[in-house]
Amino acid sequence: MTDVPQRQPVAAHHLLNFIDGRWAPAASGRTRTNRNPADLRDRIGEFTESDGADAERAVAAAATALPGWRALGPIRRAAHLTALGRQLADREEEFTAAITREQGKLRAEARAEVARARAVLEFTAGQARLLGGVTAPAEEDRTFAYTFRRPLGVVGLVSPWNFPLAIPVWKVAPALLSGCTAVLKPSPLTPLTAALLTDAAQRAGVPDGVLNLVQGDAAAGAALVAHPQVAGISFTGSLAVGTAIHTAGAPRLLRTQLELGGKNAVIVLADADLDRAVDAVLHGAFGQAGQRCSATSRAVVDRRVRDAFLARLVKRVAALRVGPGDDPDSEVCPVVDPVLCGGGPAARPGLPEGCYVQPTVIRDVPWDSELAQEEVFGPVLAVVDADGFDDAMRIANCRERGPTGPAPPPPARTTASSRRPPRR
Structure with missing residues (x-):
């Protein structure tokens, strides 16, 4: 087996949370190891593992920053998104390398994700002049009826690992443009890309407390959902977790936006x-x-x-050809974490120990x-x-979950393998 390739070390502060403009470890002091799925010998770093106490601090910081950010107005808020887009352009190779290293995808796929994130920022910034309300006819004399838009408040943004830059950006950008302040809780499988995004936002001039980063797993996410000052949750991930979020938030009418996959x-x-x-x-x-x-x-x-x-x-x-994302000859990247049994592991000479599936x-x-x-x-x-x-x-x-609703019951005296879905 060949030696582990030397890679750019991760900056120490990128291993931490980012709350109220400062990088800090989790209150518990716990950490989680992040490894390269293309080469499990490559330990990317020990990232902080947060819990409810860290979520509490992040929400408090976002709540404090909310009045000033809301008063800034959408056009000036959009300028920060434009500056963030320039940061991504200037650091394209850094983001591309980070996505490939911790998520596993091919370099071309990672570079395309950076381009998508920039496009989302450009589009969202362009919506700044469209955030006005409307005037409406009034039934009463000498009455002027109008509507205006106000931000929800503090929002929790829970993002997955498969698009560790693009999905956080398309949650963060509209939230910030609309005047909300945010706590981003990325997947524990891709913490580095989220840290780099947060760092880029700080360099783009986003004020302290407006965008906070809390690394970790379910405990931090559950704390955001339960927090009374969190007005909305945007979540992308599994049906089971999305259902749990929606159920937990329902008693207090928490606004949820859920993207739960498909078939x-x-x-x-x-x-x-x-x-x-x-x-x-x-x-x-x-x-x-x-x-x-x-x-x-x-x-x-x-x-x-x-x-x-x-x-x-x-x-x-x-x-x-299955192989590492940074190998130009690879056509299929590894999956993000190890498959414990089955799955037909891919093997070829020189392929490092990684999460490869045929x-x-x-x-x-x-x-x-x-x-x-x-x-x-x-x-x-x-x-x-x-x-x-x-x-x-x-x-x-015909799916159990989807726009058509539950699958119909089987006709009498047929088996599941032979029956056809009936006409609707």
């Missing part, structure tokens, strides 16, 4: 250009090792072309099985057979 389908019909269909499925299912809520997790394929489609697809998938295609998947219904968040594609367009559309739209 996306590509439909391949009999008249499809199969080579182009394979290209689309290959990118959608195995880009970023399938760790996207927009990943192609199901291919619903007309039986008449199923075998021809699979022959092309399997050949391409088997040839994909891209996987599973055929003959029943439309109502767990694999066809639930998000996998890995390089796994379920192939479901369909009998033409109408059948494919019913399968794609």
Whole structure:
């Protein structure tokens, strides 16, 4: 096994929380090890592990900063977002390297994420002149009716690991533009990128207390949800955690914004250009090792072309090169943390010990099985057979959770593997 490559050390203050304009350790003194999923020998650092006491301090700082930030007005607040966008542009390579190192994605994917974050900041700053209210006709004489916008107040922003820069930015940017102050609680799997974002915001002139960073796991997030001064929570992650947040906040009518993933389908019909269909499925299912809520997790394929489609697809998938994100020859990155058993670990000469999983295609998947219904968040594609367009559309739209509601009960005297979703 080769030696661990020498990498840029993490600045000591980036291992800490950022509260009221100062970097500080967790009140408990506890830390959590962050490792590179492409090479588990590479210890990125010991990041602070926060709990409710740290969340309390961050919320207090945000509440103190709220009146001044609210009074600044949207146009001047937008100037800070524009300055933050310049910070990301100037530090593009630093952010790209951090995302690849702690999340695992390919350098090209990480660089695209930095570009997306900059675009979000540019778009959001442009909304500053659109935040006015409206005037409305009044029923009473000598009455002037109008509306105006006010910020919610302090908001908690809980972000996932799969887009450790872009998703925090698209939570932070609208919150700050609207006059809210914020506590960002990133995933404990990607603390460095969030620390760099917070550092960039400070350098962009965002006042102390307006954006606070609390590192850690569930304890810190739960404390934000329970805090009476937190007026809203934005969360991206699993259905289970999103449900818990919504339930916990309901008694006090906490405003929640929840993005909880999906089970996306590509439909391949009999008249499809199969080579182009394979290209689309290959990118959608195995880009970023399938760790996207927009990943192609199901291919619903007309039986008449199923075998021809699979022959092309399997050949391409088997040839994909799994490897570290900073290797220019890699086509599929590692997953973010170790798979303890199963999963078909990828192996090739010279590949370091990491969280590598072989891209996987599973055929003959029943439309109502767990694999066809639930998000996998890995390089796994379920192939479901369909009998033409109408059948494919019913399968794609029939999920236990989603816009179509619960899946219908099975017809009498049929099995789950053989029944077809009924017409709606």
